[in-house]
Amino acid sequence: MDNIVSESLSVLPVKRKNGAYSLRLCVSQGQLTIGMLKNLTETMAEFNLTSLRATTGQRMNLEGIPEGKLDAVVASLGVGVTKAPPGMSVCTGGGICIYGKQETRDIADKVLDLVEENGPYPYKVKSGVSGCKMACGLSFVRDIGLVGGPKGWDVYFGGAATRNAGVGVQLGKNVTEDEALAMITKALGFYRESGRKRERPSGTVNRLGKEALLDFMK
Ligand code: SF4
Secondary structure, three states: OOOOHHHOOOEEEEEOOOOOEEEEEOOHHHOOOHHHHHHHHHHHHHOOOOOEEEOOOOOEEEEEEOHHHHHHHHHHHOOOEOOOOOOEEEOOOOOOOOOOOOOOHHHHHHHHHHHHHHOOOOOOOOEEEEOOOOOOOOHHHOOEEEEEEOOEEEEEEOOEOOOOOEOOEEEEEEEOHHHHHHHHHHHHHHHHHHOOOOOOHHHHHHHHOHHHHHHHHO
16 A cells, blocks of 8 residues: 555655755655655665755655656656645654644644645645644644644644744634634635735734634634
């Protein structure tokens, strides 16, 4: 099942300053299998590529691909070039981490589905899911943030880790998974209806005020 790269990868070429390309490997939840790694390392050896670098967004960049070889590298990996899915940072969660209060992987997939189904949006929507308040999934500073606690999920919307960094507005505390997903769906509606072009959710919330978001959520 997991012996080929294409099962959970989409790729996006990114042009670099030196004219070469990086192939962004949009790995699902940052997880690489033996089969993926084998395929990647064989491709790297065949095309003499020496740099595979983890990104801050739990993806991988295969660097240094000459433009003329881009198609051949993509073919060797057995993947299709597509638009990258929305960004998602997921911590290891309660099934693995000794500090975790909630499992993160399933709900992260559901959040990603919600984001894709409810678009298009004025600009990017990135999410962070963390199994406890340590927030290794960067939940407090993502457009959508979920933080697991012993009694359920805390839900945040409109956080940012960019120039105007700030914690998102808390929409719910100790809510169930279904309640959290419903809140996220509604908050995405707020952003879709009120956001300006190329304005991230944090910009919309800051411009209109967090009360506007909270009123919309009622
Ligand atoms: S946020 Fe909590 S559960 Fe997730 S990896 Fe960090 S410490 Fe573990």
